[in-house]
Amino acid sequence: MIEISGLVKRHGVQTVLREVSFTAKAGQVTGFLGPNGAGKSSTLRILLGLDAADSGTALVGGKPYRSLRNPLRTVGSLLEGSGAHRSRTARGHLSWVAASNGIPRRRIAEVLDVVGLGDAARTRVGAFSLGMHQRLGLATALLGEPDVLVLDEPVNGLDPHGIRWLREFLRSYAEQGRTVLLSSHLMSELASTADRLVVINRGAIVHSGTVTEVTAGHASLEDAFFALTGEGR
Template identity: 60%
Template sequence: MRPIECQGLRKRYGRTLAVDGLTFTVAPGRVTGFVGPNGAGKSTTMRVILGLDRPDAGTALVGGRRYRDLRTPLRHVGALLDAGSPDPGRRARDHLLWMARSNGIPPPRVDEVLELVGLDGVARRRFGGFSLGMRQRLGIASALLGDPPVLLFDEPVNGLDPDGVRWIRGLLRGLAAQGRTVFVSSHLLAELAGTADHLVVIGRGRLLADASVAALTALGTSLEAAYLALTCGSVDYPAGPA
């Protein structure tokens, strides 16, 4: 399977330095969590990996190649970044069919992923009538459509009920067990503690830690306590009263 490799990534928006010399590797066969305070550069990093933004310096490669050089990208990389992006008037199944045709994916795969995410019963409903949780499931179906070896998820449990959260936890673990590269950005440390094998922690666009969850909690501390200790100098606003 293929890793994600970021080397010396740097990205500025005007006066804001969003990513500052970021280097890390996301290895196959495990769930890697991506965490950091608001504004740390997580979304920018994912956008650079997916070719949505160009870095000012450095490289972001998937299996040794830039995303924009992939001829059928959905067969190589699946991503959930914005579950609210499809046309609200388009039916769920038609949205996935359009994506499948553009990437040479057989149409039967559309029905497979709809069933996998639990949307087969509402496949002909229009996206505009979907709840947040249903939109999230459709976004996950889009990511899985090409059966890719590399998957990126930004806040995948957003909008899901407890059963949905348990389902996505099992899905992520199962994908990693198949040898895929699974990269998950989340603010829910408690959820990552039960899902992720490894964490990449950033603050103000810089790498703060690249270690296993076991290593971060080896001293008997909780994952939250370890995270707060790492990021205490990277928060731009004061903590409120306890």
């Protein structure tokens, strides 16, 4: 389980996160949404040990990310594309990631097949489309067979078939008792994929609950989002 408690983050005089608290439970897809600049990326970066909070905690299974041994075996993440160097092949990129976390090499072919890149294993990343980059990033996240997935805008660049595939995959992943935290601007996808939603605006959580609870009294999740955040006015 992911447990975020009382996160505060400041950049100079600007407060980016204001006592942010929520949980993402095992067996569920938790959708994390908010306008640009609301604090989603800052929260995820603190959770994944890429930044430090001024106060509060962000734990995975009761531990900070930085204390995890071979973290890719516990948490798989996708932030800002695949992170692979253009000169590497897909297989080459996954090979060094696997070696860095003691992951068996057999997983490389397995995850490439899972994300639909089996035929592109020897293709250099520089020749990849945006959608292929996203699939490689997801393959990297899945490499260690983690119980927790943290994904930021994973459908970027995917075609309709790829979006449907990812939706079904994440639902299946959660149904195996694993935890999925999914940040996205595509509210129709979150409404279809997530069990619970956490809405952040101006660095603070403004609502959380099931999709039904968050959308109560509104025609759609989009309408609820605009009402909660004041966007679109």
